[in-house]
Amino acid sequence: MLTLTGDNFEKEIKSGVTLVDFWAPWCGPCRVLGPVVDTLSQEMKGLRFGKVNVDEQPEISERFEVASIPTLLLFKNGKVIANRVGATTKENLREWINSSMKG
Numbered sequence: 001m002l003t004l005t006g007d008n009f010e011k012e013i014k015s016g017v018t019l020v021d022f023w024a025p026w027c028g029p030c031r032v033l034g035p036v037v038d039t040l041s042q043e044m045k046g047l048r049f050g051k052v053n054v055d056e057q058p059e060i061s062e063r064f065e066v067a068s069i070p071t072l073l074l075f076k077n078g079k080v081i082a083n084r085v086g087a088t089t090k091e092n093l094r095e096w097i098n099s100s101m102k103g
Contacts, residue, residue: 001041002050009052009060013075017101018048022064022071024055029087030070036090037072040097047097074100 002012004020012018021037023030034051041049054061054069064073064080074082074097082100084093 001038002048004050004052004060005057006059009057010078012048012050014078016048016077017046018050018075019097020073020075021049021051022054022061022066022069022073023051024053024069027069033070033072033087036088036093039090040093044094044097076101 002008004012013020019037019040021030021033023034025031037049037051041047052060054066066073068085070085070087072084072093073080082096084096088096
């Protein structure tokens with residue numbers, strides 16, 4: 001799981017498919033979703049996973065207009081192809097990722 005910052009964000013999302021979790025330590029739903037994303041990051045090897053702490057990296061959150069957390073953005077070659085807000089189950093998240101990559 002990559003910790004994404006202003007220094008490495010562009011480099012990490014520019015090629016391939018990357019799921020980025022926008023979160024904050026004080027956010028209850030983020031604490032629920034975090035372990036789900038961590039587990040999927042180990043199971044879905046063809047996909048890269050990163051996290052953006054919205055308190056520490058507000059410029060990234062603002063750039064992608066993240067208004068609520070947790071927000072998941074799915075990038076393909078540097079472009080957002082899907083987004084999802086709120087906590088969910090591992091099965092629902094895997095299904096969302098797979099269907100988003102097909103579309």
